[in-house]
Amino acid sequence: MADDDFxxxxxxxxxxxxxxxxxxxxLAAALSRAGKRVxxxxxxxYYGSDSGAFSVxxxxxxxxxxxxxxPFSHATVERMIEIARPRSYTLTLAPxxxxxxxxxxxxxxxxxMTSSFSWQAVGSWWVYLxxxxxxxxxxxxxxxxxxxxxxxxKTVKAGGTVRRKAGGWNKGRKAASVDLSGMPELQPAGSTxxxxxxxxxxxxxxxxxxxxxxxxDLQDRDRGYLGGFLRFVxxxxxxxDTKHYTLLKEHADTSLAEFLSxxxxxxxxxxxxxxxxxxxxTSPEKTKLRDAVKALTTHMNSTGRIPDIRSAAALxxxxxxxxxxxxxWSRGAAVAGGINVLxxxxxxxxxxxxxxxxxxxxxxQTVTAxxxxxxxxTPSTTGTSFTLSKGIYIITSSxxxxxxxxxxxxxxxxxxVVLTFPTGSLIxxxxxxxxxxxxxxxxxxxxxxxxxxxxVLYTSTAHLQPSGxxxxxxxxxxxxxxxxxxxxxxxxACNYTQSFPTTASETTQxxxxxxxxxxxxxxxxxxxxxLEECKRVYRRIxxxxxxxxxxxxxxxxxxxxxxxxxxxxxxx
Amino acid sequence: MAPxxxxxIKILLIGPSNSGKTALLLRYxxxxxxxxxxxxxIGVDFRVKKVAVKxxxxxxxxxxTAGQERFRTLTSSYYRNAQGCILVYxxxxxxxxxxxxxxxxxxxxxxxxxxxxxxVGSKIDRGGRAVATEEGKALAERYGAGFVEVSSKxxxxxxxxxxxxxxxxxxxxxxxxxxxxxxxxxxxxxxDHGVDDDTAGASCVC
Numbered sequence: 153m154a155d156d157d158f159x160x161x162x163x164x165x166x167x168x169x170x171x172x173x174x175x176x177x178x179l180a181a182a183l184s185r186a187g188k189r190v191x192x193x194x195x196x197x198y199y200g201s202d203s204g205a206f207s208v209x210x211x212x213x214x215x216x217x218x219x220x221x222x223p224f225s226h227a228t229v230e231r232m233i234e235i236a237r238p239r240s241y242t243l244t245l246a247p248x249x250x251x252x253x254x255x256x257x258x259x260x261x262x263x264x265m266t267s268s269f270s271w272q273a274v275g276s277w278w279v280y281l282x283x284x285x286x287x288x289x290x291x292x293x294x295x296x297x298x299x300x301x302x303x304x305x306k307t308v309k310a311g312g313t314v315r316r317k318a319g320g321w322n323k324g325r326k327a328a329s330v331d332l333s334g335m336p337e338l339q340p341a342g343s344t345x346x347x348x349x350x351x352x353x354x355x356x357x358x359x360x361x362x363x364x365x366x367x368x369d370l371q372d373r374d375r376g377y378l379g380g381f382l383r384f385v386x387x388x389x390x391x392x393d394t395k396h397y398t399l400l401k402e403h404a405d406t407s408l409a410e411f412l413s414x415x416x417x418x419x420x421x422x423x424x425x426x427x428x429x430x431x432x433x434t435s436p437e438k439t440k441l442r443d444a445v446k447a448l449t450t451h452m453n454s455t456g457r458i459p460d461i462r463s464a465a466a467l468x469x470x471x472x473x474x475x476x477x478x479x480x481w482s483r484g485a486a487v488a489g490g491i492n493v494l495x496x497x498x499x500x501x502x503x504x505x506x507x508x509x510x511x512x513x514x515x516x517q518t519v520t521a522x523x524x525x526x527x528x529x530t531p532s533t534t535g536t537s538f539t540l541s542k543g544i545y546i547i548t549s550s551x552x553x554x555x556x557x558x559x560x561x562x563x564x565x566x567x568x569v570v571l572t573f574p575t576g577s578l579i580x581x582x583x584x585x586x587x588x589x590x591x592x593x594x595x596x597x598x599x600x601x602x603x604x605x606x607x608v609l610y611t612s613t614a615h616l617q618p619s620g621x622x623x624x625x626x627x628x629x630x631x632x633x634x635x636x637x638x639x640x641x642x643x644x645a646c647n648y649t650q651s652f653p654t655t656a657s658e659t660t661q662x663x664x665x666x667x668x669x670x671x672x673x674x675x676x677x678x679x680x681x682x683l684e685e686c687k688r689v690y691r692r693i694x695x696x697x698x699x700x701x702x703x704x705x706x707x708x709x710x711x712x713x714x715x716x717x718x719x720x721x722x723x724x
Numbered sequence: 725m726a727p728x729x730x731x732x733i734k735i736l737l738i739g740p741s742n743s744g745k746t747a748l749l750l751r752y753x754x755x756x757x758x759x760x761x762x763x764x765x766i767g768v769d770f771r772v773k774k775v776a777v778k779x780x781x782x783x784x785x786x787x788x789t790a791g792q793e794r795f796r797t798l799t800s801s802y803y804r805n806a807q808g809c810i811l812v813y814x815x816x817x818x819x820x821x822x823x824x825x826x827x828x829x830x831x832x833x834x835x836x837x838x839x840x841x842x843x844v845g846s847k848i849d850r851g852g853r854a855v856a857t858e859e860g861k862a863l864a865e866r867y868g869a870g871f872v873e874v875s876s877k878x879x880x881x882x883x884x885x886x887x888x889x890x891x892x893x894x895x896x897x898x899x900x901x902x903x904x905x906x907x908x909x910x911x912x913x914x915x916d917h918g919v920d921d922d923t924a925g926a927s928c929v930c
Contacts, residue, residue, distance in 0.1 A: 158795060199799055207833075239833055242800075257915065266915040270804075273913050460913045467913055471801065479799035486790040487769040492797045564911045598911050600804075712768035 160517060161491065165191040167693065168511050168521035169485075170498050173201035174246070174474050175669045177481035178686050179525055182703040184488035186694050191519060192485055195219070195497030199479050201527065202671065203246035205472030205601075208238035208644055211544070215646055223671065226617050227648040233548070235643055242601045243544050243646070244472035247593050247610045249274050249431070249568070249677040251466045252454035256678050263703045268480045270470035272599055273461045275566025276558060277357040278350065279425045280573045280630060286355075286369050286421050350553060351634030354571060357425045359455055359465070374418055381416040381426070385448045400445060408444040409436035428572035428589065431676040433540060433614035435575035435588050450677070461566065463558035466677065468568045468593075471600045474678065488706065498524075501666060509665055523693050524666045539651045540674055541620030543611035545628055549640035550605050555596045567598040570676075573627040580622045588614035590627040591676060606643070612676060621647040650674075667692070730774075730781040731900065733893055734805055735886070736835075737787065738827050739812035740820045741794045744846035747876040748812060749788055752886055757877055775887075777894055784890065796826075803834035807899045808842070808889040815845040815873060818854040821863075828867045838899060840892045841869035842885045849875040 166188040169180045177199075180192040196219055198204050206214055208231075215227035250256055250271075260266045347356040347367050358367045364378045387393040388400035403411050408430075412423045427436040430447035454465040469476045482492050497514040501524060504510040508520045557565050571592040578586045590613040595601050602608045609631070611624040624647065632640045652674035667689055673679040687702050694700065705713065737745040750756050753771040773784040787806070792798045803809075809831050813820040824843065831841060843864040845855060857873060864871035870888050874881040893899050 199797075240837075261915065271913040271915055272911065458913060464913075470912075471804065476801055479801040483769070483790060483792065483799045483802065486792045491795070492792060493795045494797045564913055567911055709768055715768075 158493075158515065160191070160493075160519065162189070163517070163519045165189050165519055165521045167191070167523045167525065168193070168498070168509070168519065169525045170194070171201045171525075171527040171669075172196075172199045172478055172482050172492070172494070173203050173527055174477055174481075174672055175682055175686055176201070176525055176527055177478045177485070178683075178703070179669075179689060180490055180492075181481040181484035181488065182686070182690050183693060184485040184490040185703060185706050185709070186690075186698065186700045187706065188693070190485055190490035191493070191521070192482060192490060193493045193496040193498065193513065195495065195514065197495045199482055199492075199494070200245070200472075200475045201478070202650070203244070203474045203478055205242045205244040205246075205475030207241050208235055208243065208546075211241075211243050211646055215648060218648075223651045225649045225651070227646065228621065229644075229646045231644050233641065233643050235546070237603060240603060241546070241608075242472045242475070242599075243546075243608060244475045244601065244610075245542075245650075246472070246474035246672070247468065247568075247595065248473045248675075249466040249468055249570070249593070251450050251677055252457045252464075253450060254454075254678055255680045255683050257467075259683060259703060262701070263705065265480075265484075265703070269476060270600070271467045272470055272567035272596075273458065273464040273564055274466040274468055274568040274570065274593075275461075275464055275555065276348070277359065277428055277570045277572065278354040278554075279357050279428045280353055280571065280577050280627070280634070281355050281369075281421050281424065282353055282577075285424075285574075285577070286419075288420060348558070351636050354631065354634045355425070356558075357428055357572075359429055359451065370422065374422060377416040377418050378422060378426075381412065381418070382452065384416070385445055385452055388445060389449060400441065404440065404442040406441050407437050408439045408441055411441050412436070424572075424574035424577075424589075428570070428574070428591075431570070431591065433538075433588055433612070433674060437575075447677075450680075460564050461562040463562055464566060468595065468599065470567075470598070474672075488709065498526075507665065522665060525689065526666060526668045528668045528671065536654045537651045538614065538654055538674070539616060539649050541611075541613050541615060541617050541624060542648050542650055543609075543621065543624045543628070544644075544646045545609045545611070545642050546602055546644040547607050547609055547632065547640055548605075548643050549607070549632075549637040550597060551594065551607050551632075551635050551637055551640065553635055553637075554594055554607075567596040569594050571627075571631050573623075573630070578623045578626050578630070580619050580626070582619070584619050584623075586613065586615050586623045590615070590623055592627060592631055593676065594631075617647065617649055620649075730783050732783045732785055733807055733890060733900075734785045734787065735808040735810060735889055736803065736806045737810050737812060738789060738793065738798065738831065740814075740823045740827075741791075743812045743814045743817070743820045744876055745810075745812045746788055748810075748844065748846060748874060748882060748885075749786055751876040751879060751882045753786065755879075775890060777890060782890065782894070784886070786886075798830065800834040803831070803836075806835055806839060807893045808840040809835060810842045810844055810885050810889060811869070812844045812846050813855070813860075814847050815855045815860070816847050816850045816852050821845075821855040821859070824863060828869075838896070840889050840896070840899065841867060842889045843867070843869045843871045844885050845871075845873040846876065848873045848880065849877045 167183050167190045169176045169190060169192040172194040180190050184190045194201060202223060212229050215229040218224050218227055347358055347363055349355050358364045361379055361382060364375050384396050387396035391397050408427060409423055412418050423436050429451050430444050432439050432443060432447060451465055456462050458464050486492055499512040499514050502510045504520055508522060509524050510518060510520055512518050554569050555566055573590040575587060575589055576585045578590060590611060593610045595608045597604050597606055609628060613620055613624060615623055670685060672682060690702055737749060739745055749771060753773050769788055769790045771786045775782050775784055789798060811824060811827050813824055843860060845860045861871050872881050872884045876882055
């Protein structure tokens with residue numbers, strides 16, 4: 153009866169879920185709601201596993217001890233200045249962006265769970281490019297063809313639409329067609345959307361046709377090719393669009409850099425800015441076109457679709473991004489009758505009678521379960537892994553210019569932005585240039601992750617530590633300089649290294665009752681595949697014939713909700 | 725959830741297992757007393773109650789722990805944007821009273837600063853009192869919380885904690901519209917308005 157009576161209410165469970173990360177938590181909630189008796193355990197003392205969120209004090213403890221058997225290593229932590237309320241932060245290991253077109257939003261809408269979260273908009277993407285970067289153009293840029301496209305874009309800017317074939321100045325490759333007929337109607341002059349610039353070096357990335365048409369950095373021939381490329385991205389997945397579909401097929405394994413310097417010949421600085429929209433860790437030279445197109449398609453399918461903020465393409469979940477998902481879903485499992493136990497790991501799993509699994513818990517209890525969901529932290533022995541250098545920085549300024557509204561008619565301001573430092577744009581004191589882009593995801597205090605008048609910057613780069621950390625800090629100080637806030641300081645910094653499997657294996661579908669879930673992908677945006685994997689596992693456990701939809705409320709919950717809401721109607 | 729025609733007040737119940745949180749909630753909201761309240765926790769984690777204070781209507785959202793307190797695994801997300809927190813112990817169980825420091829600590833750690841707290845000693849209908857009224861009062865004073873002893877079984881004082889918490893919240897303008905919460909709410913992106921809904925869910929075509 154005492155509150156520290158930690159005896160489990162039962163030793164027999166339908167499903168034992170190990171871990172409280174995104175996938176285990178989602179499955180715990182979905183399976184509980186489907187009527188399964190779910191026991192969810194986590195050896196850590198906090199929710200979220202690899203996607204946890206912490207106060208400053210907790211993050212310091214986490215970084216100095218690092219959970220065993222985790223993908224984390226080389227953590228460093230430093231308080232530069234005194235932090236007044238170290239417990240009031242929610243610093244996350246998983247500040248994922250959620251694209252408007254993602255299947256996560258689709259799912260949460262279906263199961264009426266969107267209001268369990270506070271959604272903040274991710275505003276513009278900014279890319280760090282100096283005047284010299286923009287001035288550096290490839291030699292190919294001259295010639296007759298360029299001049300022809302020039303005329304074409306000028307026509308567009310005058311308000312008309314044009315269909316024009318590019319000339320032969322991209323010699324050697326098949327001529328790419330520049331087709332601007334799909335351009336949305338351009339805004340009349342006067343309310344022309346301009347791409348903003350901060351400190352002369354952080355440039356807003358053009359991601360719509362309007363942006364392309366009006367970018368001050370682009371020459372008119374670039375506009376034609378960039379417009380053509382954006383059109384290619386929107387069309388190339390459609391098999392009936394033979395031209396673009398074939399073009400993608402032929403070049404799927406070509407690097408984005410090569411494709412964009414030959415088929416749609418664009419200057420390097422534009423390639424860097426297009427690449428930043430992919431959020432991919434690899435440099436444009438090492439990014440395959442198929443991967444870039446997939447990421448860009450997601451981006452473009454989302455751009456301009458958010459009613460509250462047309463200038464945005466993605467959202468972020470307040471209070472820690474995916475860490476908050478873990479908490480809400482774990483609680484969802486409890487609400488539906490499941491049990492969450494922290495500081496409790498699984499010591500051993502053995503086969504018992506009746507094909508049940510016997511699980512010995514670190515709390516010295518033994519439970520049985522029909523199914524066990526495990527998370528593999530360590531990349532599979534056969535698969536290869538790669539690592540990212542990550543950083544979490546608290547800044548003593550709210551950096552208002554970063555979070556300013558782009559369009560007057562946007563109802564809300566963005567509370568997150570993405571800054572990209574392209575490959576080669578940074579150099580360490582030892583003379584080492586970054587061999588991969590450095591991304592900064594900046595969160596304002598409206599995300600609830602820091603105090604008023606502060607913001608949190610999350611960095612990520614494939615450049616390995618120790619120089620990866622140095623480059624991240626360098627990117628950070630360049631960003632602060634560019635944003636030009638007097639007295640903006642780094643109050644706290646934490647750097648760590650996280651390893652990921654290179655390719656998500658399909659082998660979650662192990663045959664036995666012990667199912668190993670893949671770790672979350674390294675993507676900076678919430679990975680659509682995470683939900684697909686959970687749905688596959690769910691179907692396997694509840695059976696194909698089960699009519700109960702994934703994560704849908706049970707009849708009893710629905711009835712209770714009606715009662716709760718009905719009370720209100722009655723009083724009305 | 726329902727459209728917000730009147731101001732919503734979010735109040736949490738916390739405290740150890742079996743301290744009588746759900747019984748108090750159900751007695752207050754539905755005027756029922758069920759010996760087997762554990763089952764009542766399953767399925768829904770909140771209750772809605774409309775109240776009128778000085779002629780003005782408010783919508784109370786009362787959140788229950790969903791049993792997560794049992795292993796002290798309440799998610800910090802539970803505390804988000806709550807304006808009031810009712811901490812419940814069982815007067816016939818000394819240990820439940822001794823754990824109150826832990827629960828006040830949790831509340832201070834995860835809730836917004838300035839949250840209204842209220843300490844409730846429950847089950848006064850039971851024999852074998854293990855915590856004196858004065859002890860409860862002293863603890864509440866130490867944390868600047870309100871205090872009352874109740875019996876959900878006999879209905880004694882069950883309305884008091886809710887009424888007083890609501891009063892104190894309404895008297896505190898920052899709580900009714902905390903600056904930060906307001907900013908957060910105004911800046912939050914609405915996901916559910918109609919216009920784009922049919923198309924918005926369309927997934928990536930590749």
